[in-house]
Amino acid sequence: MTVEAADKETMVQPLDLRELLLERLRIPLIGAPMFLVSGVDLVVAQSSNGVLGTFPSKNARTAADLVDWLDEIGQRLGESPFGVNLVAHASNDRYEGDARICVDMKVPVIVTSLAPAPDLVAEVHAYGGAVLHDVTTVRHAEKALEAGVDGLVLVCAGAGGHGGKLTPFAFVPEVRQFYSGPLVVGGGVGTGGGVLAARALGADGVYVGTRFIPTAESLAVPEYKDMVIGSQAKDVAYTPYFSGVPANYLVPSIVRAGLDVGEVIAARSRAFVSGSRHTVKAWKDIWGAGQGVGHSDGVHSAAEIIDQIATEYDTSRGVL
Numbered sequence: 041m042t043v044e045a046a047d048k049e050t051m052v053q054p055l056d057l058r059e060l061l062l063e064r065l066r067i068p069l070i071g072a073p074m075f076l077v078s079g080v081d082l083v084v085a086q087s088s089n090g091v092l093g094t095f096p097s098k099n100a101r102t103a104a105d106l107v108d109w110l111d112e113i114g115q116r117l118g119e120s121p122f123g124v125n126l127v128a129h130a131s132n133d134r135y136e137g138d139a140r141i142c143v144d145m146k147v148p149v150i151v152t153s154l155a156p157a158p159d160l161v162a163e164v165h166a167y168g169g170a171v172l173h174d175v176t177t178v179r180h181a182e183k184a185l186e187a188g189v190d191g192l193v194l195v196c197a198g199a200g201g202h203g204g205k206l207t208p209f210a211f212v213p214e215v216r217q218f219y220s221g222p223l224v225v226g227g228g229v230g231t232g233g234g235v236l237a238a239r240a241l242g243a244d245g246v247y248v249g250t251r252f253i254p255t256a257e258s259l260a261v262p263e264y265k266d267m268v269i270g271s272q273a274k275d276v277a278y279t280p281y282f283s284g285v286p287a288n289y290l291v292p293s294i295v296r297a298g299l300d301v302g303e304v305i306a307a308r309s310r311a312f313v314s315g316s317r318h319t320v321k322a323w324k325d326i327w328g329a330g331q332g333v334g335h336s337d338g339v340h341s342a343a344e345i346i347d348q349i350a351t352e353y354d355t356s357r358g359v360l
């Protein structure tokens with residue numbers, strides 16, 4: 041065998057995201073990372089029940105906490121994969137340090153948001169991990185692919201947090217015109233029928249956030265869980281008021297915080313400065329959720345939610 045062939049043989053292969061989604065998981069579903077909501081227990085519950093659990097690195101309050109979280113998740117999950125979301129934004133001064141920790145601790149799946157990072161992709165590939173990148177526009181999808189990411193998450197209209205504006209019926213096929221690799225789609229998915237619809241559109245899997253907010257394992261406070269359970273799509277407002285980037289929030293939480301809902305909904309740019317004009321904090325007091333809030337009917341364990349979606353997925357496959 042030549043040296044090159046031997047090198048190739050011993051070279052670590054990046055995790056195959058499509059194989060993971062379609063062959064290793066029970067349903068092709070990623071528990072989406074949610075600021076102040078996804079923690080160790082939710083990720084472990086998701087990844088040990090046949091879907092891929094993820095959390096944003098900043099949910100661990102410090103870099104040292106992140107190391108502890110990764111240690112605990114690794115111990116509790118054994119071989120089952122999970123993911124960490126790294127948000128590359130000027131306001132996130134933890135990005136570099138958290139990325140280093142995730143590489144050193146060989147996190148199986150990294151989900152990057154905002155700026156894709158080719159150097160990080162190379163480092164993750166070197167230990168056999170994979171990088172997914174989330175995007176809300178076709179242009180950003182192209183840029184992420186140029187950076188060498190292993191898969192894309194198309195965050196569509198109605199998604200909780202910084203949701204996009206495109207319907208998946210247009211977004212997925214448009215991206216499929218130039219990309220045949222692993223593709224995940226999110227935004228309001230919370231039923232097995234939604235998973236099947238995403239697969240029928242050409243996606244390999246779905247990204248589900250809001251449906252997991254009112255789970256026993258989520259870090260959301262009880263009032264937040266109750267508000268999700270009591271809300272419907274009409275109770276979700278898409279506004280740049282709080283961060284400058286439009287995001288979906290629960291209107292009753294805006295009312296509860298004493299803010300002028302009309303002003304919040306009509307805002308065309310950021311108008312909220314936490315701590316000065318207002319004492320409430322975005323995300324902590326103003327609660328994020330997507331248009332899929334109506335899927336939730338009570339607090340359940342993540343395992344129960346996953347069971348229900350899996351059963352519905354099988355049933356809808358049989359019906360069609």
Ligand SMILES: Cc1cc2nc3c(=O)[nH]c(=O)nc-3n(C[C@H](O)[C@H](O)[C@H](O)COP(=O)(O)O)c2cc1C
Nearest residue numbers: 072073074075096199200201227228249250328330
């Ligand atoms: C409360 C909340 C917090 C979120 N925080 C993050 C985050 O920190 N990083 C990120 O990439 N996406 C974040 N998201 C977006 C989710 O990862 C995902 O795109 C979205 O929840 C999918 O749509 P769905 O909520 O309709 O299922 C957040 C969503 C919610 C509801």
